[in-house]
Amino acid sequence: MNERETHPGAGSDRLVGFTIPGCHARGRVVRFGPVLDRILAAHDYPAPIQQLLAEALVLTALMGGLLKGEGSQLTMQAQSKGGVVELLVCDYRDGELRGYAQHDPGRLADLGEGPSLAALFGEGHLALTFDLAATDQRYQGIVPLEGGSLSAAVEVYFAQSEQVPTLIRTAVDAGGQRNVGGGLLVQHLADGEEGRERLHTRADHPEWEHVAILAHSTKPDELVDADLPLEGLVWRLFHEEPEVRVQASVPLSRGCRCSTVHFEEVLARFPKEDRRDMRDEKGIILVDCAFCSREFAIQD
């Protein structure tokens, strides 16, 4: 099911890419509004899980926005062994996002307000999977869920797995009156946007230090302010650079790829006896999509 919607806040539910050629840097800025409402509304999440999932969706959009080519997909999966949050999955494809989280409500309540990442996940890990449509390539990186936030864990992924100096800022306000989220990602690619081989990328390169200092000045309020166009935010941060190239913005939407055909295929992989246990007297198996909570009646 795909939903494309228009909305009043021109600065929301969009993704903008930019490059700073003089510093061999590239960036993405993203801001969510109504799309976040829609994704979070699929389940009755308590506020801390809404906050966590909102941050994960911002990160998924920032990283998904780095992909080239129609049909490429970024999947972010956080998993724990025995943690309060068992599983968190988000994915991005062509501006469409979806995500959900599974947690233990009783144990979450015991954690109180504003639980730390360690309290939520225990010994968890973060897996990032990049599916590139043009070359049919898939690559995956896995890092421990350490640091103070999901954003920090993603920064570690880029530093360790890709050796790309990366700065990420996110701000979310979810689970209360409104759901808003925004983020900024900036990277130093010594060879520019193209190619995965880099000649002299290092974390203390003067070009990168310069860009990182400017990006550091981003304020959380700016990231979630729907009245501040994303292009305006890029200008605020980097207007003293000789050249900043801003790409056309990408509209973001909630998009789930669940369908009757999809679940028929999934069920076909189960043994006959298992399917017999699942179906009702009419031979119907009811399946819920974990992402959007839509229910499908599959005739077995």
Ligand SMILES: [Zn+2]
């Ligand atoms: Zn779905």
